[in-house]
Amino acid sequence: MLDQQKEIFREEAAELLSDLEDSLLELEESPEDMDLVAKVFRSMHTIKGSGAMFGFDDIAAFTHEVETVYDLVRNGEVPVTKELVSKSLAARDHISSLLSGEDIDEARGEELVTAFQQMVPGQQPAAPVETAPEDLGYGLFDDAPVEPPAPVAEAPSANADATYRISLKLDRHIINTGTRPDGLLRELAELGPHQMVAHTGDIPSLDQLAPEECYLHWDIILTTDQGLNAIKDVFIFVEDDIELKIDVIDDGEDPDADVDYMRIGEILLARGDITQQELDEILGQNKPIGQKLIDSNVVPQEKIESALKEQEMVRAARTQRKAQETATSVRVPAERLDYLVDMVGELVTVQARLSQAAGMREDSELVAIAEEVERLTAELRDNSLSMRMLPIGTTFSKFKRLVRDLSNELGKDIELKTSGAETELDKTVIEKLNDPMVHLIRNSLDHGIEAPDVRAAAGKQATGTVLLTAAHSGDSVEITIQDDGKGLDRDAIFEKGVEKGLISADAKLSDTEIYNLIFAPGFSTAKVVSNVSGRGVGMDVVKRSIDSLRGSISIDSQQGVGSTISIRIPLTLAIVESLLVSVDNESYALPLSIVEECVELTRQDIANAHGRHLVNVRDQIVPYIPLRQEFEAISEPPDVEQVVITNLNGNRVGFVVDQVVGQHQSVIKTLGRMCKDVKGLSGATILGDGTVALILDVNHLAKKVEQEAA
Amino acid sequence: MLNIQQDVEQDRLLLKLEGDATIETASQLHQALLEGLQNYKDVQIDCSAIESIDLYALQMLCSAHRSSVAWEKSFTYSGILSPAAVSAIATSGLKRDHGCSLCPDGVCCMWAVSCTSSS
Amino acid sequence: MGETEGIDSNQYLTFKLDDEVFGLEIGKVREVLDFTNVTRVPQTPEFMRGVINLRGSVVPVMDLRLKFDMAQAEDTVNTCIIITEIEMDGETTVLGALADSVQEVLDLEPEQIEPAPKMGTKLPTDFIKGMGKQEEHFVILLDIDRVFSVEEIAEVKSSAA
Numbered sequence: 009m010l011d012q013q014k015e016i017f018r019e020e021a022a023e024l025l026s027d028l029e030d031s032l033l034e035l036e037e038s039p040e041d042m043d044l045v046a047k048v049f050r051s052m053h054t055i056k057g058s059g060a061m062f063g064f065d066d067i068a069a070f071t072h073e074v075e076t077v078y079d080l081v082r083n084g085e086v087p088v089t090k091e092l093v094s095k096s097l098a099a100r101d102h103i104s105s106l107l108s109g110e111d112i113d114e115a116r117g118e119e120l121v122t123a124f125q126q127m128v129p130g131q132q133p134a135a136p137v138e139t140a141p142e143d144l145g146y147g148l149f150d151d152a153p154v155e156p157p158a159p160v161a162e163a164p165s166a167n168a169d170a171t172y173r174i175s176l177k178l179d180r181h182i183i184n185t186g187t188r189p190d191g192l193l194r195e196l197a198e199l200g201p202h203q204m205v206a207h208t209g210d211i212p213s214l215d216q217l218a219p220e221e222c223y224l225h226w227d228i229i230l231t232t233d234q235g236l237n238a239i240k241d242v243f244i245f246v247e248d249d250i251e252l253k254i255d256v257i258d259d260g261e262d263p264d265a266d267v268d269y270m271r272i273g274e275i276l277l278a279r280g281d282i283t284q285q286e287l288d289e290i291l292g293q294n295k296p297i298g299q300k301l302i303d304s305n306v307v308p309q310e311k312i313e314s315a316l317k318e319q320e321m322v323r324a325a326r327t328q329r330k331a332q333e334t335a336t337s338v339r340v341p342a343e344r345l346d347y348l349v350d351m352v353g354e355l356v357t358v359q360a361r362l363s364q365a366a367g368m369r370e371d372s373e374l375v376a377i378a379e380e381v382e383r384l385t386a387e388l389r390d391n392s393l394s395m396r397m398l399p400i401g402t403t404f405s406k407f408k409r410l411v412r413d414l415s416n417e418l419g420k421d422i423e424l425k426t427s428g429a430e431t432e433l434d435k436t437v438i439e440k441l442n443d444p445m446v447h448l449i450r451n452s453l454d455h456g457i458e459a460p461d462v463r464a465a466a467g468k469q470a471t472g473t474v475l476l477t478a479a480h481s482g483d484s485v486e487i488t489i490q491d492d493g494k495g496l497d498r499d500a501i502f503e504k505g506v507e508k509g510l511i512s513a514d515a516k517l518s519d520t521e522i523y524n525l526i527f528a529p530g531f532s533t534a535k536v537v538s539n540v541s542g543r544g545v546g547m548d549v550v551k552r553s554i555d556s557l558r559g560s561i562s563i564d565s566q567q568g569v570g571s572t573i574s575i576r577i578p579l580t581l582a583i584v585e586s587l588l589v590s591v592d593n594e595s596y597a598l599p600l601s602i603v604e605e606c607v608e609l610t611r612q613d614i615a616n617a618h619g620r621h622l623v624n625v626r627d628q629i630v631p632y633i634p635l636r637q638e639f640e641a642i643s644e645p646p647d648v649e650q651v652v653i654t655n656l657n658g659n660r661v662g663f664v665v666d667q668v669v670g671q672h673q674s675v676i677k678t679l680g681r682m683c684k685d686v687k688g689l690s691g692a693t694i695l696g697d698g699t700v701a702l703i704l705d706v707n708h709l710a711k712k713v714e715q716e717a718a
Numbered sequence: 719m720l721n722i723q724q725d726v727e728q729d730r731l732l733l734k735l736e737g738d739a740t741i742e743t744a745s746q747l748h749q750a751l752l753e754g755l756q757n758y759k760d761v762q763i764d765c766s767a768i769e770s771i772d773l774y775a776l777q778m779l780c781s782a783h784r785s786s787v788a789w790e791k792s793f794t795y796s797g798i799l800s801p802a803a804v805s806a807i808a809t810s811g812l813k814r815d816h817g818c819s820l821c822p823d824g825v826c827c828m829w830a831v832s833c834t835s836s837s
Numbered sequence: 838m839g840e841t842e843g844i845d846s847n848q849y850l851t852f853k854l855d856d857e858v859f860g861l862e863i864g865k866v867r868e869v870l871d872f873t874n875v876t877r878v879p880q881t882p883e884f885m886r887g888v889i890n891l892r893g894s895v896v897p898v899m900d901l902r903l904k905f906d907m908a909q910a911e912d913t914v915n916t917c918i919i920i921t922e923i924e925m926d927g928e929t930t931v932l933g934a935l936a937d938s939v940q941e942v943l944d945l946e947p948e949q950i951e952p953a954p955k956m957g958t959k960l961p962t963d964f965i966k967g968m969g970k971q972e973e974h975f976v977i978l979l980d981i982d983r984v985f986s987v988e989e990i991a992e993v994k995s996s997a998a
Contacts, residue, residue, distance in 0.1 A: 064817075130737050183741055186754075188741070188772065189772075190773055190806075190810070193773075193809060193810060193811070194809065197809060204809070204811030205811050206810055206811035206812045207830075208777070208780050208812070211777050211780050211781045211784065212781060213781060213784060213785040213788055214748070214751055214752050214755060214778070214781045214782050214784075214785040215752060215785070217748065217777075217778065217781045219744035219745050219747070219748035219774060219778060220741060220744055220745070220774065221775070222773060222777070223777050223781075224773060224777055224811075226809075226811050226813075228811070237755070313814060353893075354893050357893065411799045594876055594877055595876070638879070639879035639880070640880075641881060677893075677894065677895040678895070679878070679888065679895060679897070680888075680895060680896065680897055680930065680931075681925060681928070681930050682882060682885070682897040682930070682932065683878055683885075683888070683897055683987075686878060686879075686880055686881060687880065688879070688880065689878065689879075692876075692888060692895040694890045694893065694895070698874075698890050699876060699887060699890065700876040700887075700888050700890050700895055701875045701876065702876065702878060702879075702888075
């Protein structure tokens with residue numbers, strides 16, 4: 009049980025550390041941003057607190073030192089410096105190693121502890137770590153000394169649920185303004201959950217009472233996401249006829265706020281219903297505070313009731329927030345999601361069979377059911393696939409750190425800019441993208457971007473830039489890594505290609521073809537092998553990784569200006585919308601996203617082309633691949649064949665098939681070890697009738713066109 | 719419109735409120751309550767037929783109760799409260815878990831849960 | 838008798854290819870399927886009949902006749918696919934083997950098994966674990982892992998490239 013909790017702590021802490029790293033890197037760029045400071049502080053605070061709770065005392069003790077400093081930073085007593093951020097990043101790494109229990113460098117830890125302790129002005133001796141669990145007492149009957157009330161935070165913005173204490177007193181003759189107090193209260197109540205306590209103390213006896221005067225005043229505790237101004241707006245027309253005091257008692261933004269709230273005494277004190285002296289005197293007596301306050305007659309019963317309501321309200325708001333947080337994000341092991349996606353894949357297959365069977369029965373009721381199942385299955389599929397979608401930004405932030413550390417190591421000044429971090433991709437794809445991306449970025453830093461003096465001599469900004477972008481395009485994501493470095497040396501690559509026997513010396517190649525030579529196995533242009541990029545692994549490995557994701561990679565470069573590497577990756581590896589065709593009595597699927605149109609190919613068309621594999625599509629000549637020929641068909645071709653015109657990275661390529669069957673939701677299956685290296689096929693899928701259709705690897709097949717055309 | 723029906727049984731006056739007990743009818747209610755408490759030992763108020771009631775009326779009930787205690791008389795509810803009355807007590811913030819400090823021990827507060835919800 | 842160990846290693850599923858009877862360790866056999874629609878995979882060697890849908894997984898099917906250089910036969914009602922689990926580079930792979938018909942499950946004691954003959958069979962001796970003697974007939978006990986060994990996969994690769 010405890011181990012399980014520890015495991016959960018580890019996972020959560022790892023996440024916190026990752027966020028912390030982002031915050032620190034951001035903080036380095038904008039040291040004035042107090043929100044970031046608060047974020048860092050909160051992360052440290054949480055790690056310390058839960059670390060202590062789950063027995064990671066070393067983590068708690070270490071983090072305490074860092075937290076102390078950030079507490080001071082938060083209060084403006086210690087400035088944010090580059091030094092602080094560097095030390096904090098190092099501290100983060102140290103916590104990370106303490107967490108995993110690997111590579112723990114104790115000397116380094118002590119060094120950091122000392123460094124952080126020295127940052128505290130007046131440098132107190134190390135304080136003992138608070139590892140005791142926090143007091144979960146309920147407060148009302150608590151004799152503990154009262155802490156000063158928490159400083160009231162600045163007005164929270166709209167959208168976050170904040171809780172306000174509103175003290176409202178109306179002018180007795182408010183009715184003369186034409187405003188009904190009932191209306192005001194109702195309007196206020198509509199802003200959110202609330203507790204209202206009307207104070208009746210001013211109501212005179214019946215013979216003294218003027219029936220048209222208002223004697224009541226209120227304490228209202230209101231939780232709303234509309235912001236402070238919305239509350240003020242309620243009273244906009246009676247501003248001069250009321251006494252209004254609004255305090256923020258819970259800004260709704262501190263997710264770590266204990267559900268526990270201020271004690272009754274503190275609330276009354278904060279409201280000014282009681283003085284500190286009165287409170288101290290009462291606390292001296294040995295009774296529950298609520299009772300003491302009543303007995304002492306210092307505070308009327310209803311004020312206590314009102315304070316109790318405040319306590320209750322804030323607790324409720326905080327409890328709900330905690331509950332909402334747990335409800336809005338549920339931690340699920342990745343394997344379970346993968347299993348779910350697999351099952352949905354099976355379901356999609358079965359559903360296709362159902363639809364087919366229903367269609368053949370000509371039973372309208374069955375067809376209706378099948379259609380409903382189809383709709384539900386599609387929704388279920390989209391939903392479960394989207395569950396595995398993660399913003400690619402999770403990896404982007406790792407790269408920020410990589411660039412920061414590497415540029416220091418290389419003595420270069422390099423900035424990483426990113427855009428499209430919110431672009432979502434299947435989790436498994438993101439994981440598999442990590443290594444190739446790291447490699448490419450390292451490459452850009454090491455070989456692409458020049459040393460500052462070289463840059464200056466070339467009239468460039470001393471600071472080099474690597475731009476990382478991600479964007480959706482159709483059913484794939486395009487990722488680019490762009491640097492403003494020296495670019496690729498076309499001639500050097502060509503020579504190297506000849507030297508390595510990849511091309512002949514008299515080959516006529518386009519720039520793109522030459523650049524893409526760097527993806528050939530064993531190709532590396534770096535004259536000095538630095539410990540930054542490339543030790544054994546080259547760009548060919550990157551290309552292979554991208555290929556395995558059914559993606560493509562290309563490079564564009566301009567000497568002296570920089571290089572851009574573009575990677576296209578399908579959104580998900582699990583299911584693809586495809587067009588089903590038949591060739592030689594077998595079914596094949598090709599991704600629907602690349603299909604432009606289907607045209608007929610008659611015997612006459614073939615004859616007109618004089619043996620060349622070209623077809624005229626609305627006055628445009630499109631090369632095609634006869635799949636029958638490719639797959640060594642044995643049966644006779646139909647009189648009229650079909651050409652599926654596809655668009656592959658801007659090039660139109662046709663695929664000649666016997667028949668176009670229709671659309672299909674293809675759950676992608678691997679062909680297994682035995683056939684995984686079969687060229688021209690990227691997998692298989694199961695059709696409605698239970699048979700297997702093969703998925704065409706159009707990119708590979710299309711290469712034959714280029715070769716033929718050349 | 720507020721209709722106040724008065725029923726007298728020995729020392730006891732029953733005031734039955736029907737309709738709207740609001741600022742418009744506040745004087746009418748004030749007069750009835752004041753006269754009632756001045757002339758009878760035991761005043762009961764029936765709020766079962768109230769269609770709407772506002773703060774002004776509610777604070778008057780509070781005042782009447784308090785006065786009754788001071789004048790050593792009795793002022794209580796008779797019968798159930800109409801839904802409009804129950805909700806008005808809640809939305810005005812008068813509803814209490816316990817009676818207020820101005821209520822002497824043993825005398826039921828007009829706004830305590832135990833009184834407003836009982837029949 | 839040693840029945841407990843018999844389940845592990847002494848039971849063999851026998852099947853026919855042409856006139857020959859072959860045996861497969863029962864532990865290697867997952868199930869036997871009736872012949873079903875096999876999807877041909879282009880650009881693979883001839884003995885690779887194609888792939889089938891085995892409850893949602895795509896499983897390759899090999900024609901053992903062609904693999905063993907025997908004449909190809911028409912598929913009949915008796916033709917079946919023996920689903921086996923083979924070890925390949927330390928990983929388990931599921932694979933179907935096409936057989937003319939399945940015979941029975943045979944108990945063979947170690948003393949009933951003779952080593953593979955150096956000659957006299959059409960098969961490479963590598964593929965044969967031993968010869969089981971059943972009454973007057975011999976059963977060729979296959980080493981299925983070897984039959985579809987790494988070299989064979991390479992052949993699939995090279996002929997496909």
